[in-house]
Amino acid sequence: MADDMDSRSTRRTKHLFKDALLRLLETESFAYISVKDIVETADFNRTTFYNHYIDKFDLLDDVTKDLLDEFGDALQKSFQKYYPNSKILMKKTDITIFEFVYQNRHGLSICKQTELLPNFSQKCSQAVLDKLIDVWSPQVDMAEHRFKAYTKIFTYGLMGTISGWMSEDFSTSPETVTQEFIDFYNFKVENMH
Structure with missing residues (x-):
């Protein structure tokens, strides 16, 4: 007790x-x-x-770990059913990742301070890639090399969208960024043969 x-x-x-x-x-x-x-x-x-x-850097490591864990949870919640070859159109109510990023924008501002966390953006991208592979693998029926290539491109698109949004100091609302991402994804799904 x-x-x-x-x-x-x-x-x-x-x-x-x-x-x-x-x-x-x-x-x-x-x-x-x-x-x-x-x-x-x-x-x-x-x-x-x-x-x-130990010091403020130790605290920063703890904050960073929490943010990455929570980011992974938001990522899974957002994209679990939108795996490669899924013919389901994305719904705005499912995609919470951009709202998560916006709500945590001050903590995520450490990403821009590259001297603090060298290679942090690469670590984030790798964490996203690993998480999506983990979430999507049981649902996907396609050649492994195609699955990995699709997941890598999806990850780069998502992380590029977030990075660009951050560099613009979040001048666009989370709702608009979400809708733009959904429109891009749904265009692909609607044009699948």
Whole structure:
């Protein structure tokens, strides 16, 4: 029972530190955020911070891992039934990935800070590719090389759309980006022979 309480307390404390970092990232570059800023925003002391993290980079790693895990979940939810050779037209209600990206745009802003996370965009693309292969494999009946090629192109299209949207500082609404992506996908499905 005590371990469960400690575990809950640890998760709660870590969540508050992660949330503090994400809130700070809304207005400040990671390079200018200090541990002092994080603990003040989280309303804790430095000792508590160092009981859970080595430094702000350790916290950043934890935030990044959470974002990638949640991104993978949103990806699976969005595209599970839209696998290669699926003749189903995409529905806007199914595609939640762009809303997820928009809601997490401040945390995802670390992607633009390439000195912090070298090769992060490549790691994200690889994670997306791996997730889609995992989700789609049981449903696909096509040659493996074609399946992998399709999944790679789909991944690059999706990640390029997200990257371009981020570089435009999300000037387009998530609804519009979602609709544009759906229109592109559905054009392919409608023109399959």
